[in-house]
Amino acid sequence: MVHTQEAAPGATPRFADAAVTFDDVLAELARRRAEFREQRYVPKDFVDRLKQTGLYRAATPAKFGGEPLPPAEFLDRIERISAVDGSTGWVASFGSALIYLAALPVETQAKIYRDGPDVAFAGGLFPIQAAEPTDSGFRVDGHWKFASGCMGADILGVGIPGDESTAGKPRTALLRPDQVEIVQNWDVVGMRGTGSFDLVVRDVEVPREWTFIRGGEPTVDEPLYRYPVIAYAAQVLAVVGAGVARAALDHAEEVGSGYAGVTGAPKLADRPYYRAEVAAAEAALRSARAWFYELSNEVWETVVAGDPATDEQNAHLRLASAHLARTASEVVGRLVEISGTAPIYRDHPLQLLLGDALVPKQHAFLGPAMYDAAGAVLMGLPPTTPGFR
Known part of the structure; x- marks a missing residue:
C-alpha cells in the first residue's frame, strides 16, 4: 500500500517534469523497493526518476536554474517517499545536500550546474583523512565510510582536514565518480538499500576551489542558504x-x-x-x-x-x-x-x-x-x- 501523507503546512507541489507526477514515482518505488533492498542501493535510473520530480534541484541556487524549496516542502516530500521505502527516502534526502555546495566559489558552482540544475551529490566525509597541500590544492588519498547514495551520484565528496583559514572546521573535497573507487560493503539490519558504501581515493590532486567548508559561509545570497x-x-x-x-x-x-x-x-x-x-x-x-x-x-x-x-x-x-x-x-x-x-x-x-x-x-x-x-x-x-x- 502506498500511503499518502498529509502535506506539511504551506506545502505546494512543484515538479521539474510536468509529465511525471510524484505519485507515479511513489508507485514505481512500491514495485521496486525489494529490488533496491536486495542489491543494497538505489540505482542511477531511479535517482534519475527522482530528479524528474525536482528533488535534485530543490537546493540548487535559483541563479543556476534551481527551484529551491522551503525546507518544510522538501521534508514533506522525503517523508512521503520514506513511507514507501526508508532507504530511498534516505537517498533522496541528500537532494538537500547541495546547500553545502553554496560555500564553493561561484565560478565552481557555475561549472557544477553548467549541464543543468539536477545534480546528485553524495559524500563519505568520515573519518577525516589527511591531505597533503599542494601549490593549487590538496593531494587526496584515503578511505571513507557511509557514502549514502554514492551509486547514483554525479559528484562525490570526501572529508579532509581544515586549516587556519577554516577555523579548524574540516573541508570536503569534490571528485568525479571516475576518480573514486566504491567498495560495496554495506551490510546492515536497517536502511539496506541506501548503498552507504565506502569510498577509496588514491593520489588525486583536488584544486582548492573544488573544496568547501562544511557549513561554511555561502557565496550565494538566497534565502535557503541562510x-x-x-x-x-x-x-x-x-x-x-x-x-x-x-x-x-x-x-x-x-x-x-x-x-x-x-x-x-x-x-x-x-x-x-x-x-x-x-x-x-x-x-x-x-x-x-x-x-x-x-x-x-x-x-x-x-x-x-x-x-x-x-x-x-x-x-x-x-x-x-x-x-x-x-x-x-x-x-x-x-x-x-x-x-x-x-x-x-x-x-x-x-x-x-x-x-x-x-x-x-x-x-x-x-x-x-x-x-x-x-x-x-x-x-x-x-x-x-x-x-x-
Whole structure:
C-alpha cells in the first residue's frame, strides 16, 4: 500500500517534469523497493526518476536554474517517499545536500550546474583523512565510510582536514565518480538499500576551489542558504524515520482487524491493549511531527524576512529532529511488541521497518548528545557538541 501523507503546512507541489507526477514515482518505488533492498542501493535510473520530480534541484541556487524549496516542502516530500521505502527516502534526502555546495566559489558552482540544475551529490566525509597541500590544492588519498547514495551520484565528496583559514572546521573535497573507487560493503539490519558504501581515493590532486567548508559561509545570497545548514542536514534524516513510522502505523491499523493468533486468541483489534497502544503511537508520532514542521516554518519565515536564524532557533531545530527520530523508532518498537509472534519472521513488514527506524535515531546528528547540546544553548551556555551549528 502506498500511503499518502498529509502535506506539511504551506506545502505546494512543484515538479521539474510536468509529465511525471510524484505519485507515479511513489508507485514505481512500491514495485521496486525489494529490488533496491536486495542489491543494497538505489540505482542511477531511479535517482534519475527522482530528479524528474525536482528533488535534485530543490537546493540548487535559483541563479543556476534551481527551484529551491522551503525546507518544510522538501521534508514533506522525503517523508512521503520514506513511507514507501526508508532507504530511498534516505537517498533522496541528500537532494538537500547541495546547500553545502553554496560555500564553493561561484565560478565552481557555475561549472557544477553548467549541464543543468539536477545534480546528485553524495559524500563519505568520515573519518577525516589527511591531505597533503599542494601549490593549487590538496593531494587526496584515503578511505571513507557511509557514502549514502554514492551509486547514483554525479559528484562525490570526501572529508579532509581544515586549516587556519577554516577555523579548524574540516573541508570536503569534490571528485568525479571516475576518480573514486566504491567498495560495496554495506551490510546492515536497517536502511539496506541506501548503498552507504565506502569510498577509496588514491593520489588525486583536488584544486582548492573544488573544496568547501562544511557549513561554511555561502557565496550565494538566497534565502535557503541562510537557513541553518547542519540543522537542515539533521532534519532531512529525522523525517525519514517519521515516514518509516507512518508506514508501520498504517500496517498496524490495517492488519489489526484481520490477524488472529495461532492460539485462537482474539484478533489484534479486539484486544484493548492493542487499540490503546496504536492510538498512543499515533498521537506520539503526530505530535512530534507537528512540532518539527512548526519550527521549520518559523525559521524559514525568519530567514526569508532577511534575519539570521538565532542560536535558540537552531537549538530547537536540532532538538525537534532528535526527538522526531527517537519517537519514530519508539513507535515502531511499540508496534512490534504488541503484534504477537508474527514480527519475529525476518521478512515481516514490521521487522523490516524496525531496522529502518533504528538508523536515523543512531545517526551522529540525531543521537542523545543533541539533547544535552540543545539544553545548554537554551540555558545560555555554549553547545556541548562540536558542529552543533
